[in-house]
Amino acid sequence: MKILMKQTTSTIFLVIFSLLLILFISCIDAQSCHPTGKLRGKKPPHGKCVNDPDCCKAGKFYETYTCSPSVTKHTKAKMTINNFEKGGDGGGPSECDNKYHSNNTPVVALSTGWYNKGKRCHKFINIQYKGKSVKAKVVDECDSTLGCDEEHGFQPPCPNNVVDGSKAVWEALGIPKSDWGEAEVTWSDA
Numbered sequence: 285m286k287i288l289m290k291q292t293t294s295t296i297f298l299v300i301f302s303l304l305l306i307l308f309i310s311c312i313d314a315q316s317c318h319p320t321g322k323l324r325g326k327k328p329p330h331g332k333c334v335n336d337p338d339c340c341k342a343g344k345f346y347e348t349y350t351c352s353p354s355v356t357k358h359t360k361a362k363m364t365i366n367n368f369e370k371g372g373d374g375g376g377p378s379e380c381d382n383k384y385h386s387n388n389t390p391v392v393a394l395s396t397g398w399y400n401k402g403k404r405c406h407k408f409i410n411i412q413y414k415g416k417s418v419k420a421k422v423v424d425e426c427d428s429t430l431g432c433d434e435e436h437g438f439q440p441p442c443p444n445n446v447v448d449g450s451k452a453v454w455e456a457l458g459i460p461k462s463d464w465g466e467a468e469v470t471w472s473d474a
Contacts, residue, residue: 317351319347319348322345323440324345325343327340332434332438340431349428353397358472360469361447361469362466362468363448364449365465367451370384376435381405381406390452391449391450392422392448392450394425394447394448395446396425406421408421410474411457411469412471413458420449420453427442
């Protein structure tokens with residue numbers, strides 16, 4: 285009886301220890317990407333803000349990141365909309381090829397960490413939203429390290445979890461135009 289009780293106690297201890305270890309590792313992984321700094325916003329010169337409601341606010345601090353959450357088969361992200369054409373809210377030409385891209389082509393910009401110093405340039409990702417999926421090409425970085433300047437259209441730094449998609453991406457996912465702007469999606473490398 286004592287041996288059986290001792291084995292049961294050991295088994296319970298191992299199960300609890302394993303669960304705590306898994307929980308600890310999950311917490312470390314989820315928190316592994318912390319802000320790397322803060323950037324103080326400046327008031328944009330009159331008429332220079334690319335997307336007025338989202339422009340940097342003078343004196344406001346914006347967090348910056350050099351990392352993004354880990355990429356999995358179902359990486360959670362905030363999808364935003366971007367105009368990749370010349371004169372669009374994307375600012376200058378795309379980082380990957382120094383060119384502009386048609387909004388009718390499924391292309392994306394990824395947050396700095398996911399962009400990975402250009403290692404995802406011209407590679408495809410799969411984006412999922414409410415049962416629909418689209419394959420899009422990575423052509424640009426959504427800069428999580430800099431912002432509030434002319435080069436970035438006086439926009440704040442990008443959050444570290446953004447997939448910034450062209451009009452074609454939003455249409456392919458069947459998102460009603462009235463809901464365009466921001467959506468919770470998942471993505472993975474194609």
